Amino acid sequence: MAESNKIPLVSxxxxxxxxxxxxxxxxxxxxxxxxxxxxxxxxxxxxxxxxCATIYRLKNDYKLKSALACQTTxxxxxxxxxxxxxxxxKKKYDMEKLNIAHNALLKEYPEIARCISCNSCTKVxxxxxxxxxxxxxxxxxxxxxxxxxxxxxxxCGLCAFRCPAEITQYHVGQLARRLNGKFVAPKAAHTExxxxxVLSGVIKExxxxxxxxxxxxxxxxxxxRSIE
Amino acid sequence: xxxIKGYPESMRESIEKxxxxxxxxxxxxxxxxxxxxxxxxxxxxxxxxKPEVKRTLSVGPSKGEIVPFEVADLIESYPRISEKDIxxxxxxxxxxxxxxGGGGAGTMAGIWATYEGIDPEDIxxxxxxxxGDSNSIMAQGGIQAADKPNDSPEIHYLDVIGGGHFANExxxxxxxxxxxxxxxxxxxxxxxxxxxxxxxxxxxxxGGGTSRKRMHSAKDYTGMELLxxxxxxxxxxxxxxxEFSPAIELLMDDKGQVAGAxxxxxxxxxxxxxxxxxxxxxxxxxxxxxIQGFPTTNHYGATAxxxxxxxxxxxxxxxxxxxxxxxxxxxxPEQIVGLLITEKVRGLGAQPLNKEGEMFVHPLEPRDVESAxxxxxxxxxxxxxxxxxGMQGIWLDSPMINxxxxxxxxxxxxxxxxxxxxxxxxxxxxxPILVFPTLHYQNGGIVIDANGATEVxxxxxxxxxxxxxxxxxxxxxxxxxxxxxxGRRAGISAARHAKKASVGKLTLAHVTKYSxxxxxxxxxxxxxxxxxxxxxxxxxVLSRAIDIF
Numbered sequence: 001m002a003e004s005n006k007i008p009l010v011s012x013x014x015x016x017x018x019x020x021x022x023x024x025x026x027x028x029x030x031x032x033x034x035x036x037x038x039x040x041x042x043x044x045x046x047x048x049x050x051x052c053a054t055i056y057r058l059k060n061d062y063k064l065k066s067a068l069a070c071q072t073t074x075x076x077x078x079x080x081x082x083x084x085x086x087x088x089x090k091k092k093y094d095m096e097k098l099n100i101a102h103n104a105l106l107k108e109y110p111e112i113a114r115c116i117s118c119n120s121c122t123k124v125x126x127x128x129x130x131x132x133x134x135x136x137x138x139x140x141x142x143x144x145x146x147x148x149x150x151x152x153x154x155x156c157g158l159c160a161f162r163c164p165a166e167i168t169q170y171h172v173g174q175l176a177r178r179l180n181g182k183f184v185a186p187k188a189a190h191t192e193x194x195x196x197x198v199l200s201g202v203i204k205e206x207x208x209x210x211x212x213x214x215x216x217x218x219x220x221x222x223x224x225r226s227i228e
Numbered sequence: 229x230x231x232i233k234g235y236p237e238s239m240r241e242s243i244e245k246x247x248x249x250x251x252x253x254x255x256x257x258x259x260x261x262x263x264x265x266x267x268x269x270x271x272x273x274x275x276x277x278k279p280e281v282k283r284t285l286s287v288g289p290s291k292g293e294i295v296p297f298e299v300a301d302l303i304e305s306y307p308r309i310s311e312k313d314i315x316x317x318x319x320x321x322x323x324x325x326x327x328x329g330g331g332g333a334g335t336m337a338g339i340w341a342t343y344e345g346i347d348p349e350d351i352x353x354x355x356x357x358x359x360g361d362s363n364s365i366m367a368q369g370g371i372q373a374a375d376k377p378n379d380s381p382e383i384h385y386l387d388v389i390g391g392g393h394f395a396n397e398x399x400x401x402x403x404x405x406x407x408x409x410x411x412x413x414x415x416x417x418x419x420x421x422x423x424x425x426x427x428x429x430x431x432x433x434x435g436g437g438t439s440r441k442r443m444h445s446a447k448d449y450t451g452m453e454l455l456x457x458x459x460x461x462x463x464x465x466x467x468x469x470x471e472f473s474p475a476i477e478l479l480m481d482d483k484g485q486v487a488g489a490x491x492x493x494x495x496x497x498x499x500x501x502x503x504x505x506x507x508x509x510x511x512x513x514x515x516x517x518x519i520q521g522f523p524t525t526n527h528y529g530a531t532a533x534x535x536x537x538x539x540x541x542x543x544x545x546x547x548x549x550x551x552x553x554x555x556x557x558x559x560x561p562e563q564i565v566g567l568l569i570t571e572k573v574r575g576l577g578a579q580p581l582n583k584e585g586e587m588f589v590h591p592l593e594p595r596d597v598e599s600a601x602x603x604x605x606x607x608x609x610x611x612x613x614x615x616x617x618g619m620q621g622i623w624l625d626s627p628m629i630n631x632x633x634x635x636x637x638x639x640x641x642x643x644x645x646x647x648x649x650x651x652x653x654x655x656x657x658x659x660p661i662l663v664f665p666t667l668h669y670q671n672g673g674i675v676i677d678a679n680g681a682t683e684v685x686x687x688x689x690x691x692x693x694x695x696x697x698x699x700x701x702x703x704x705x706x707x708x709x710x711x712x713x714x715g716r717r718a719g720i721s722a723a724r725h726a727k728k729a730s731v732g733k734l735t736l737a738h739v740t741k742y743s744x745x746x747x748x749x750x751x752x753x754x755x756x757x758x759x760x761x762x763x764x765x766x767x768x769v770l771s772r773a774i775d776i777f
Contacts, residue, residue, distance in 0.1 A: 026563050035769035038761070039472060039494045043361040044527040046567045047648055048452050051361060071651050073563055092464045095419060127647065147421060152449060152643055155456070174460055178419030181457075186428030188416060194375035194409035203406055206382040210389075211398045222390035223263060227439045228378055 013079040027054055027069035027080060040084035047071045050156030053126070056080035066124045066158050086157025088168040093175070100183045102141030109172045112139050114165035121159035121169050127152050131159050131169050138172050146173065147180035229616055234561070234654035239662070242613050245585035246623055246660050253579055254631060258590045266597045273608060274600040275520055275665075276551050287745045288539050295548040298517040302536050303545075305757035306746060307739045308476050309499075314490055316479070316734040320500040321470075323352045324726040326488055327719075328475045328534065329510035330355030331362025332451075332708065333691025335458045336715030337508045337722065338467045344723035348467045352502060354491050356474035356529045356760065360459050363512055363526055363669075363692060364711055367451025368570035368644060369435065370443035371712070372705035373408030376432060379440040381405040388706060391437040391594045392671075392699020395547060400697045400714075403678040404706065407713040412444060415712075420457050421446055423641075433575045435704030436555075437594035443705045448570050448644045451708060473500065474529075474760055477739055478507065478537045478687070481732035485686035486541055488734065494760065505729040506686055506722035509534045510715060513670035513692035516762040519551050522667035523566025533758030534693040538674050540742045543682045546695040547672025552702055555580075555598040557666020559621030561652045566666045569645060571595075571704045573624055573661075576641065577632040581623040581660070582611030596701045599665040606664070613662055621662035630657055669707065671698050680718030686729065688722040690714035 007022040012030055019034035028042060043051030052069035059077030069082055091108045098104060106112060112135055121131035134149035150173030159169040197203060210218060229236055235243065261269070271277050282294050285303060295303070325341050327334045330353055338353050353359070374384040384405040389396050412430070416422065423431040423445050432441040446453035462469075475489040479501070488504040511534030515526025524530070535545065556569040574580070574591040580598075582588055582605050589601035602622045606612030612620030629638045638657050639646050649656045672695035680688045691711040698706060747753075763770075 024562060029563075029764070032764040033766040033769075035765050035773070037763070037765055038528065039357075042528045043357055044366045046366055046525070046527075046564075047644070048366045048449070049358075049361055049527070051358060071564075071648065073652075090463065092466065094464065095461075151421065151447065151453075152647075154452070174456060177421055177453075178457060178460065181419035181421040182417065185421065185424060186426070188375070188412075188422070188424065188428045188430045190377060190429060191373075191375040191409055191413050191416065193377075194373075194380075195413050198381065198406055198409055203381045204402075206380070207385055207402050207406070210382060210385055211402065215394055218386075218389065218394065219263070222386050222394075225383070225386055225390075225439050228441070 010074055010076040012074050015081050016079065021074060023074065025074050027067065027072050027074055028052055030074045031069070041069065041082040045070045048154060050154035053083045053156035053158045054080055055083065066126050068126045068156065083157065083161065086160055088157060088160045088171060090168065090171045095178060095182060098179060100143055100179055104141065104143065104179060105138040105146065105172060105176060108175055109168070111165065111167050112172060115139065115167060116165055118164060120162040120164065124158045124162045126156060126158065127154060129153060134173055134176070135167060135169055138176055143176050143179050144184050146176035150176060231653065233659065234652055235659065236616055239613060239615070242583045243659055245583070246581055246625060249585040250625065250628065253587060254628065256587065258587045260590045261593060261597060266593070269600045269604055270596060273604040274596055275553060276596070281520055282549060286749045288742070289542050290545045293545065293548060296519045296551060298519050299514065299548055301755060302517060302532055302757045302759065303539055304746060304751050305536060305755040306743050306753060307540065308756050308758070309490060311736045311740055314499060314501065314736060316501055316736070318501060319503050321352050321502040323502065323504050324350035325506050325508065325722055326502050326504035327351065327353040327508045327510060328489060329512060330359040330469060330471070331510060331512050331691065332364030332455060332458070332711035333715030333718070334508065334510035335455070335462050336712055337510060337690060337719030338462055339458060339465065340716045340719035341723040342465050342467060344720050346723045346726060348465050351467050353467060353469040354473050354475055355469065355471055358471050359469045360455050361527055361529060362455070363530060364708070365452050365455040366525065366527060366568065367708050368448040368568060369572040369575065370433065370445035370450050370705045371454070371708035372435065372438065372442050372703070373412045373444060373709060374405060374440065374442050375409040375412055375430070376440065376442060379442055381408060383440055384408060384442065387438050388703060389699070391703040392701050394699065396699035397696035399678045403717065404697055404709060404713050408709055411709060411712040415454060415457070418457050418461055420453055423447065433572065434592055435571055435575060436592045436598055437703045443575065445572065447640070448572055448642045454708060474533060475537065476758060476760070477736065478541050479503070479734050479736065480541060480738050481734055483732045485731070486684055487686060487731045503731060503734060505726040505731055506688060508718050508722050509538055509674065509687060509689040509693055510691050511693050515667050519667055522553065523557060524667040525554055525557060525566065525568035526667070529761060531759040531762060532670065533760065535673065536757040538682065538687065538689070541684050541687065541738055543684050543687060544675045545673060546675050547700060548695065550671040550700040551667065552595060552669035552671050553599045553665040554668035555595055555602050555665050556624060556663040558661070559619055559664040560615045560662040562617055563652060564648060565619070568666070568668070569624065569661065569663050570642070573626060573642060573645065576629045576637065578624045578626045578628050581625055583613045584611065594701055594703060602665055615662065619664065621664045623660040624663050625660045626656040627658060627660065669702055671695070671700055671702055676714070678717070679721040680714050681721050686725065688718040690718035
């Protein structure tokens with residue numbers, strides 16, 4: 001047995017095969033400790049990219065749970081498998097030709113009408129998003145709501161795997177957000193004005209003055225710059 | 229180990245002190261350092277200012293430059309393939325434009341090359357992991373651009389140059405700041421959901437070293453939101469992308485131009501030959517080299533492959549002596565050590581504190597200065613908070629955010645951070661979070677001009693793989709802007725070049741020549757690059773692994 005000052009080991013079953021790994025590791029680091037070298041299933045390793053969608057079951061539990069492998073700690077007796085890829089349907093569209101009519105999302109993704117409100121997508125989401133609610137909002141044509149509810153989606157694909165209606169929720173959310181950003185949200189007038197100012201050439205003039213300065217001069221200007 | 233709401237008893241004692249000083253600190257401000265004070269703390273405490281962690285490059289176009297050991301080892305490495313291994317007469321992909329790297333810069337390059345009139349079918353993007361697996365998608369806090377009435381690109385220019393210790397390339401900085409407003413407008417048109425007020429005004433904040441509030445954000449998922457949108461656009465344009473197939477060597481032709489690459493399918497181990505009239509290098513940075521043993525915020529594939537490959541073709545590197553350590557990497561719990569805690573946490577009001585709950589530095593100095601001040605407090609002043617694994621850290625007093633900005637602001641504006649800590653039973657609205665500097669960004673890189681052209685014909689580059697834009701230290705929010713500006717410019721330049729270029733006979737002779745130089749310099753032959761992916765398998769397993777299957 002390990003010495004008393006060593007970190008205790010736990011058993012995990014990686015795709016059904018038992019390995020002993022130090023407790024406290026993330027699922028991702030536990031797989032590596034056990035000898036797996038990732039090609040698929042690891043991306044940012046920080047909870048932002050959705051590469052490491054994982055299905056697991058705890059000892060003496062019948063329930064299948066979901067997680068991001070990089071954001072979840074191993075547990076004694078855990079059975080786990082990672083999903084390397086989601087064969088999901090993503091529509092191709094030209095944003096310039098779309099609109100925000102009530103059926104805008106339904107037109108691109110008619111399968112959202114097949115939603116049976118089972119809530120499986122919401123239950124499986126490792127980001128704990130209200131996935132079913134944004135599918136329903138998409139169906140109603142409430143683009144802003146669909147966009148806001150889906151905003152934190154890391155596009156791991158677990159919802160699409162779980163959905164009995166074969167909806168690709170995370171692609172629907174993507175389109176909803178783009179439509180919202182482009183057509184629903186008010187435009188930033190000051191950005192438009194700033195672009196015009198750059199095009200007018202005055203900025204080039206101002207910057208060329210700075211570029212012409214020697215090191216001592218520019219340091220002085222930098223030190224004296226006002227902070228607002 | 230018993231944890232009380234995520235923290236052990238030993239750390240709870242220090243948290244009580246933080247709580248006691250909070251009321252007073254809510255009204256207090258810590259003054260910013262003078263340039264002289266900045267230099268002093270950097271010289272004494274910044275990991276980059278230690279000469280013993282670097283050496284001089286002994287071969288190649290930047291021979292004589294001083295770089296960290298880890299970078300020197302990568303550059304002074306033998307190629308993974310030699311001329312005899314690869315059949316160049318059989319071309320797998322014959323394209324106008326090859327883009328190496330599927331992060332922000334590569335994606336922008338592809339989109340803008342298409343806008344420039346290149347048929348999507350004549351473009352190929354190749355990427356090591358999936359399209360989008362990159363540091364770009366992990367950026368949290370925001371993107372800088374001078375588009376407010378009290379701001380202007382020349383003010384942004386000054387901030388960039390001062391933050392970069394006046395070592396930046398002026399033409400590149402000019403391009404960066406001048407394109408800024410246009411980039412934001414373009415993202416808005418593509419459907420990015422920026423944080424805005426009801427009338428459409430962008431909600432902008434300060435970052436370390438900025439003199440105006442010009443940080444545009446999409447909660448603390450800014451990088452993810454931008455990348456999701458441009459990747460969607462890229463796919464809609466039907467530009468082909470080959471995933472899980474990193475470039476392992478650039479190809480040249482008999483006229484001395486870069487003319488494509490050899491790709492390696494990391495699943496089947498087959499190689500592919502790509503012939504291209506223009507090649508865009510967009511492989512990102514080097515976080516996974518773990519410079520000086522630091523943990524990193526970077527994605528799994530950030531191994532600086534592009535530096536090694538471009539160098540063998542004659543591309544010069546610059547400012548590779550300078551490494552960015554982000555002041556706030558997570559220091560507790562152990563599972564997330566080194567991961568990024570966005571600068572926006574400080575931007576929204578959280579103060580950095582020592583174990584006594586005292587302020588010791590302004591929250592928003594430039595990143596290198598802030599990092600050095602944290603290291604000084606932990607290892608010079610004995611003010612660090614110790615974790616159960618013996619790591620030192622600094623408190624970020626996150627509960628201040630909702631006290632200053634209003635209830636719910638942390639949960640809404642920092643939902644990624646809030647979620648990450650909650651997963652480990654820490655509520656950052658109630659308790660402070662522990663941080664320590666973490667390896668974050670490659671400040672230097674391949675030399676480019678303002679059009680994204682390298683000094684080697686046929687080779688273009690954009691994003692973190694390049695140098696000069698940020699000098700010796702990048703400011704927050706300028707990396708998303710960097711990839712947007714120079715990914716775009718590199719894509720346009722590469723497209724224009726491809727229209728008139730012709731490729732001669734393909735060769736890997738440059739690789740043979742470089743190997744000979746290494747041999748002459750006495751470089752051990754066991755050293756190979758590009759790295760492709762870091763090695764994280766357990767030591768026990770590796771010590772008993774045999775290669776027979």
